Amino acid sequence: MTEAECVECGSAVTLHDDLEIGEIVDCGTCGAELEVVDVSPPVLERAPELEEDWGE
Amino acid sequence: MTEAECVECGSAVTLHDDLEIGEIVDCGTCGAELEVVDVSPPVLERAPELEEDWGE
Amino acid sequence: MTGTPDLYTDGGTEPPVVVKLGGARAVDPAGAVGDVAHLVANGREVVVVHGGSTEVDDQLEALGREPEYVETPGGVTGRFTDEDAMEVFEMALPGKLNTELVVGLRNAGVDALGLSGVDGGLLAGPRKSAVRVLEDGKRKIKRGDHSGRIDAVDDGLLSGLLADGYTPVLSPPMLGEESDGDVTAVNTDADRAAAAVAGALGGELVVLTDVAGVYEDPDDADTLIGAVDGPADFEDLEAAAEGFMTRKVMAAKEALEGGAAAVYVSDANVRDPIVAALDGAGTRID
Amino acid sequence: MTGTPDLYTDGGTEPPVVVKLGGARAVDPAGAVGDVAHLVANGREVVVVHGGSTEVDDQLEALGREPEYVETPGGVTGRFTDEDAMEVFEMALPGKLNTELVVGLRNAGVDALGLSGVDGGLLAGPRKSAVRVLEDGKRKIKRGDHSGRIDAVDDGLLSGLLADGYTPVLSPPMLGEESDGDVTAVNTDADRAAAAVAGALGGELVVLTDVAGVYEDPDDADTLIGAVDGPADFEDLEAAAEGFMTRKVMAAKEALEGGAAAVYVSDANVRDPIVAALDGAGTRID
Ligand SMILES: [Zn+2]
Ligand SMILES: [Zn+2]
Numbered sequence: 155m156t157e158a159e160c161v162e163c164g165s166a167v168t169l170h171d172d173l174e175i176g177e178i179v180d181c182g183t184c185g186a187e188l189e190v191v192d193v194s195p196p197v198l199e200r201a202p203e204l205e206e207d208w209g210e
Numbered sequence: 211m212t213e214a215e216c217v218e219c220g221s222a223v224t225l226h227d228d229l230e231i232g233e234i235v236d237c238g239t240c241g242a243e244l245e246v247v248d249v250s251p252p253v254l255e256r257a258p259e260l261e262e263d264w265g266e
Numbered sequence: 267m268t269g270t271p272d273l274y275t276d277g278g279t280e281p282p283v284v285v286k287l288g289g290a291r292a293v294d295p296a297g298a299v300g301d302v303a304h305l306v307a308n309g310r311e312v313v314v315v316h317g318g319s320t321e322v323d324d325q326l327e328a329l330g331r332e333p334e335y336v337e338t339p340g341g342v343t344g345r346f347t348d349e350d351a352m353e354v355f356e357m358a359l360p361g362k363l364n365t366e367l368v369v370g371l372r373n374a375g376v377d378a379l380g381l382s383g384v385d386g387g388l389l390a391g392p393r394k395s396a397v398r399v400l401e402d403g404k405r406k407i408k409r410g411d412h413s414g415r416i417d418a419v420d421d422g423l424l425s426g427l428l429a430d431g432y433t434p435v436l437s438p439p440m441l442g443e444e445s446d447g448d449v450t451a452v453n454t455d456a457d458r459a460a461a462a463v464a465g466a467l468g469g470e471l472v473v474l475t476d477v478a479g480v481y482e483d484p485d486d487a488d489t490l491i492g493a494v495d496g497p498a499d500f501e502d503l504e505a506a507a508e509g510f511m512t513r514k515v516m517a518a519k520e521a522l523e524g525g526a527a528a529v530y531v532s533d534a535n536v537r538d539p540i541v542a543a544l545d546g547a548g549t550r551i552d
Numbered sequence: 553m554t555g556t557p558d559l560y561t562d563g564g565t566e567p568p569v570v571v572k573l574g575g576a577r578a579v580d581p582a583g584a585v586g587d588v589a590h591l592v593a594n595g596r597e598v599v600v601v602h603g604g605s606t607e608v609d610d611q612l613e614a615l616g617r618e619p620e621y622v623e624t625p626g627g628v629t630g631r632f633t634d635e636d637a638m639e640v641f642e643m644a645l646p647g648k649l650n651t652e653l654v655v656g657l658r659n660a661g662v663d664a665l666g667l668s669g670v671d672g673g674l675l676a677g678p679r680k681s682a683v684r685v686l687e688d689g690k691r692k693i694k695r696g697d698h699s700g701r702i703d704a705v706d707d708g709l710l711s712g713l714l715a716d717g718y719t720p721v722l723s724p725p726m727l728g729e730e731s732d733g734d735v736t737a738v739n740t741d742a743d744r745a746a747a748a749v750a751g752a753l754g755g756e757l758v759v760l761t762d763v764a765g766v767y768e769d770p771d772d773a774d775t776l777i778g779a780v781d782g783p784a785d786f787e788d789l790e791a792a793a794e795g796f797m798t799r800k801v802m803a804a805k806e807a808l809e810g811g812a813a814a815v816y817v818s819d820a821n822v823r824d825p826i827v828a829a830l831d832g833a834g835t836r837i838d
Contacts, residue, residue: 178398178405189407201407204398208344208513209413209453210319210359210438234684234691245693257693260684264630264799265699265739266605266645266724325643329614353648357611360666361647362639365725365737368670372727372735379672379709380646384654386665386718423665426716430709432672439651441658449658451651 158196162186169196214252218242225252281527282311282428282469285540286460286517287367288476294535295367298474301540302433303374311428313463314378314435316367317456319345321358329354336399336408346397347412347453352439355412355453356382359437368435379432383416383440384451388424389459391417393442393452412452414442416459419466436463457517465524472543473514474534479548480515482506494551503551518551528552567813568597568714568755571826572746572803573653574762580821581653584760587826588719589660597714599749600664600721602653603742605631607644615640622685622694632683633698633739638725641698641739642668645723654721665718669702669726670737674710675745677703679728679738698738700728702745705752722749743803751810758829759800760820765834766801768792780837789837804837814838 156173157166165183169190177190178201189201212229213222221239225246233246234257245257283305287295295316305312322345323333331354334346347355360382371378383389393414399406427434438459442452457473464471480503482489494503500519507515511531518529532548533539542548569591573581581602591598608631609619617640620632633641646668657664669675679700685692713720724745728738743759750757766789768775780789786805793801797817804815818834819825828834 174404174406176406176408178407201398202396204394204396204407205415206338206340206342207394207397207413207415208342209347209455210317210322210345210355230690230692232692232694234693257684258682260680260682260693261701262624262626262628263680263683263699263701264628265633265741266603266608266631266641356651357643357647359647360651361643361645365642365646365668365670369727369735369737372670372673377672379667380670381665381667382651384651384658384666386663387658423716423718426712430712432709441655449655451655 156196158198160184160186160188161198161200162188167198212252214254216240216242216244217254217256218244223254280310282313282467283540283544284313284315284460284464284467284469284471284526286457286471286473287314287316288474288534295370297537297539298534299367299370299374301538302371303376304538305540306376306433312433313424313428313467313469314367314371314433315456315460315463316359316363316435316437318359318363318437321363322351322355325354325358325362326351336397336401339398339400339405344397345453346399346408348410349412352412352451352453355439356451359439364435364437371433371435376433377431378435379427380435380437382437382451383454383459384449386420386423387418387441388420388436389416389418389438389440389454389462390420390443391415391440391454393444393450412439412442412450414440414452414454416440416454416462419462421466424463424467455513455517457513458520461517461521461526461529462524464521464526464529468525468527470527470544471518471521471529472540473517473529473531474539474543475514475531476534477511478533479531480507480511484508484511491549492546494549496552500551503549522551566596568599568753569826569830570599570601570746570750570753570755570757570812572743572757572759573600573602574760574820581656583823583825584820585653585656585660587824588657589662590824591826592662592719598719599710599714599753599755600653600657600719601742601746601749602645602649602721602723604645604649604723607649608637608641611640611644611648612637622683622687625684625686625691630683630699631739632685632694634696635698638698638737638739641725642737645725650721650723657719657721662719663717664721665713666721666723668723668737669740669745670735672706672709673704673727674706674722675702675704675724675726675740675748676706676729677701677726677740679730679736698725698728698736700726700738700740702726702740702748705748707752710749710753741799741803743799744806747803747807747812747815748810750807750812750815754811754813756813756830757804757807757815758826759803759815759817760825760829761800761817762820763797764819765817766793766797770794770797777835778832780835782838786837789835808837
């Protein structure tokens with residue numbers, strides 16, 4: 155178990171071990187959706203809002 | 211060796227054994243270019259004039 | 267939005283017909299091709315839009331590659347189009363299918379002219395390279411997608427071609443605009459492309475599919491919804507639509523909001539399928 | 553055929569420029585793309601024509617198929633395009649290459665719009681399905697080819713697009729007319745397609761290639777032929793041209809006979825290759 159800081163509220167966010175780049179985790183304190191942009195050490199960024207869309 | 215009739219002048223045209231459909235033979239009498247359109251029995255037609263052309 | 271006939275650029279009172287032909291194998295374009303020829307011969311302006319998702323998969327497989335589909339957290343399944351897949355997409359749609367459809371229409375007497383959404387910037391909008399996906403139960407951001415949603419149609423290009431007697435035959439990709447101003451060919455849904463075109467032209471949109479229309483209960487042929495008129499009806503339609511039909515209904519909504527005169531969802535595999543649709547054979551949405 | 557300036561449809565005194573970009577790997581379009589942008593920004597009308605034979609071979613090979621070439625009794629080597637090969641041809645040229653070139657030009661600020669010869673019947677002529685070939689020393693008639701020679705260009709379509717500010721980007725196939733009146737997409741040489749377009753538009757044809765121009769002796773860089781003016785000069789040029797350059801020279805002849813203002817054969821791999829060609833860097837034929 156590792157931790158990283160929520161970029162929205164500054165709280166510590168607990169992360170599981172097999173964390174992958176691109177994964178989305180929720181901040182338990184403020185509820186923000188955070189994207190894992192690096193894993194060693196873990197770095198979180200606000201996850202982009204994306205419309206549900208599709209192509210052919 | 212087989213023979214077939216030239217469609218241009220009516221002469222007998224001598225043909226070799228391993229004749230293939232599409233092959234062009236010349237009439238020894240009138241010089242016409244003849245296309246082999248069937249092989250058993252051999253049938254000859256006037257070979258079409260075609261421009262030298264090419265694509266990509 | 268219909269009712270009172272308006273005068274259109276061709277001097278007639280009928281809006282252009284935008285026909286969406288399927289990419290699904292179930293949708294045989296033969297009947298539709300002859301029907302487009304009838305409409306055009308009778309002076310109607312027609313724009314054809316086609317998809318071709320299964321052809322993309324077939325060509326990917328023929329090249330020894332695996333089509334990649336992703337599921338979004340909302341449950342929508344869609345193609346993930348990376349750079350290599352986009353190349354095959356271009357080969358399958360504007361390459362093979364569009365050329366074949368143009369030739370087929372020309373053999374039926376239609377002066378067909380094929381364009382993809384990148385040509386002349388015909389179908390343009392922001393590129394989306396990141397998608398939210400659900401993978402092994404995990405929500406993830408996946409980057410490198412080539413997709414987008416159309417927010418601009420060059421209707422002047424289409425009107426000009428129609429006025430000159432051509433029948434435009436359109437296909438994805440669209441022109442995806444990057445945040446740095448560059449453009450890229452990107453995937454977009456052909457139903458929604460057809461909807462954007464119908465909206466921009468104020469046309470009637472005919473979406474041909476492999477069922478007779480939208481059903482209240484897809485397992486009961488007697489529950490075909492014939493006409494949808496007004497917001498309350500439309501809510502019922504949205505509730506009734508299931509599976510791939512959800513996308514057709516969303517396209518219908520986008521078309522009408524964009525200015526389309528009416529939308530018809532109808533069966534491709536009947537005689538004269540477009541005329542049948544316009545005559546009320548399937549589901550008509552106003 | 554040049555000399556006295558005429559007034560063209562755009563009110564200017566300069567004819568459209570028809571630029572033929574190579575399909576050969578040696579011809580890098582990057583310099584040409586920027587150069588087209590310069591010309592268009594300066595008010596010049598430009599039509600781009602491209603080939604892509606090596607891309608067809610690459611895609612055939614990626615699909616596990618063998619490109620088929622035949623030799624004619626006259627010694628000309630050419631692709632034999634059967635139905636399957638035609639499908640791959642459509643994928644490679646109007647599909648992949650045309651889309652990529654249109655996107656590349658749009659990123660350079662050009663309002664590019666791609667068309668193949670089948671679109672709107674732009675490049676049309678009789679289909680030839682039979683070819684005379686030399687196989688194992690035997691002369692044969694081989695049938696099933698998809699090829700043709702352009703005898704009609706829809707110059708009105710091109711003029712209309714140019715007048716509206718678009719830069720057409722054209723590629724084979726052409727529209728092959730069968731003896732029964734049906735049409736089929738068929739292969740045609742892109743140099744000759746460019747020549748037909750330049751003739752129909754009365755334009756200047758710039759054929760970009762991977763050498764500086766036509767040489768009296770290809771092994772001696774000092775023997776570049778700068779200007780060819782009149783029939784006697786042209787006979788010398790025909791005598792000097794060897795290998796693939798024979799086809800460029802034949803295309804030049806067809807362009808001039810069809811009404812082109814001038815033809816330039818010049819190097820693609822220099823800075824501003826089109827402007828350099830127009831300024832006399834390569835071989836100019838009048
Ligand atoms: Zn937080
Ligand atoms: Zn004889």
